[in-house]
Amino acid sequence: MYRDSGGGLQILIVDDQEDIRISLSAFLRSWRYTVVQASNGEEAWEILQTSDISFVISDWSMPVLNGIDLCNRIRAASFDRYIYFILLTANTEKTDMIAGMEAGADDFLGKPFDHNELRVCIRAGERILLLEQRLKHQQKQLVETNAALIQTEKLATLGAIAGSVAHELNSPLGAILNASERIQSTLDNPLEHGFLSAFAGKVGFEEMKEDLELLISAALHCRSVVADLLSSARAPSENETCTLPEVVQGWLRLYRKQLELYGIEYDFSADEPRRLALSYPALSQVLTNVLMNARDALIESTDDKPRQISLHTEADQNHCIITVRDTGPGIAPQMEEQLFNAFATSKEQGKGTGLGLWVSRSLLQKAGGGIVLRNYDGGAEAVMIIPFADAISSPIL
Ligand SMILES: Nc1ncnc2c1ncn2[C@@H]1O[C@H](COP(=O)(O)OP(=O)(O)OP(=O)(O)O)[C@@H](O)[C@H]1O
Ligand SMILES: [Mg+2]
Structure with missing residues (x-):
């Protein structure tokens, strides 16, 4: 194989015939094509196997493997690209052309060839190859879009099913x-309840109380999963606002005991008085997800x-920025790329659904805010940005 580069x-x-190859190469190089040469069909076939060449100008009659057989072989093979094939022929009789067309040649060039005609032939071939490339690209995009649509549809169906199951579970829970x-x-x-405890001080009494604590905390966990599913199925509500202090206080009323049970200290300074562009249930849901993640990280540590969790706020003119930090082990490396994907969890089966961050991000984004989760030198921190209700805002993350 001989290759000379025009770029x-x-x-x-x-x-x-070497002289034909030389004169053809000279023309092609002067038009800035890169030329590769082969002296028969078999040699050309080898070259096509090991390169990404998609343009062939081949003589008809050659020893070993002639042009028609080479063309036939190319068309029968399954290359990952289209190969444009121009057949050179000394004899342009109609019957020969038909044999060439049947073999799958794209164009014919009579020998001796006229260099203008050669150029026109090559340009036509280039256009076909370009079209083929575009088609391939569009086809790839279609396949990708289709896969994304199927995924979205699956999630939507799953969301609808999950929403109705969650709804049914809510009352018994x-x-x-x-x-x-x-x-x-x-x-x-x-x-206080009007009777003396028959059990107080008896063997098993304290264990019974501990079991009850566990029952309550398991039910609370189920309720937070149910609430996750409900809010992911729920359409965004407009014109609903809340303040951070009321949500944080409500959360503490429900979960303070649980934090104490796990020996987790908390330091929440949430005194931002301005109203946020998020409903009470939505913000409560987001905070529950983030704080429960912090709790889980601390328990697993x-x-x-x-074991500490802190919550503090900052504000700019239009946004409230809430940072929740924990002193846990930080984000597991294998989770870093997929934290916000639905069903991505590092927790054991039955302990995590992998929906918390996904739901939280979607709730915040619907409100024009966002969330990031990252490591800091003492553990992990979630930073949430929420527009103030009186600020006109657009999605930021
Ligand atoms: N504070 C944190 N520290 C370390 N890793 C965290 C923290 N918060 C989240 N992660 C990682 O992100 C993953 C996804 O969190 P996400 O809340 O979406 O789901 P989950 O907590 O696993 O399950 P659930 O749906 O019950 O909330 C977690 O499994 C965990 O690996
Ligand atoms: Mg979670």
Whole structure:
């Protein structure tokens, strides 16, 4: 194989006559094509296997493998690209042309060739190859778009199913929680409830109270999963606002005990008085997801660092920025790229659904805000940005 470089499209010249190859190459190089030469069809076939050449100008009659057989072989093979084939012929009789066309040649050039005619032939071939490339690109895009649509549709169906299941689970869960909390309060203060505790001080009493704590915390976990699913299925509500202090206080009322149970210290300074462009349930959902993630990270942590969660706020003219930090082990490297993907979780089966961050980001983005999760030198931090209700804002993340 002989190759000389003009820098442009690569063209393979196949001819057993050296003088023809030389004169063709000279023309092609002067038009800035890169030329590769072969002296028969078999040699050309080898070259096509190991290169990405997609343009062939081949003589008809050659020893070993002639032009028609080379063309036939190319068309029968499954290359990953289209190969444009010009057949050179000393004899342009109609019957020969038909044999060439049947073999799959794209064009014919009579020998001796006229260099203008050669140029026109090559230009036509280039146009076909360009069209072929565009088609391939569009086809690839179509396949990708189709895959994305299928994925979106799957998520939408899943969301609808999950939403209705969550809805059905909500009431019994509420009943379980209420009943458990009532029993807990009775066991804590039997006298207040009008009877002496028959069990107080008996073997197993404390274990029973601990089991009840577990029951409550399991029910709370289920409720947060249900709430995740409900808010992902729920259409965004407009014109609903809330303040951060009311949401944080509401959250603490529900979860303070749980944090204490796990020995987690918390330092929440949430005194931003301006109203946020997010409904109370939506912000409560986002904070629950982020704070529960912090709690889980601290519980799973095996080092002796104190277990702490902090929440503080900053504000610019239009946005409130809430940072939640924990002193846990930080984000696992394998999770970094997929934190916000639906169902991406590092937790054991049954402990995490991998929907918390996905739902939180979608709720915040719908409100024109955003969320990032990253490591800092003492653990992980979630930074949430939420527009103030009185600020006109556009999506930022
Ligand atoms: N504070 C954090 N520290 C370390 N890793 C975190 C933290 N927050 C989130 N992650 C990682 O991000 C993953 C995804 O979190 P996400 O809240 O979306 O799902 P999950 O907590 O696994 O399940 P659930 O749907 O029950 O919330 C977690 O499994 C965890 O690996
Ligand atoms: Mg979570």
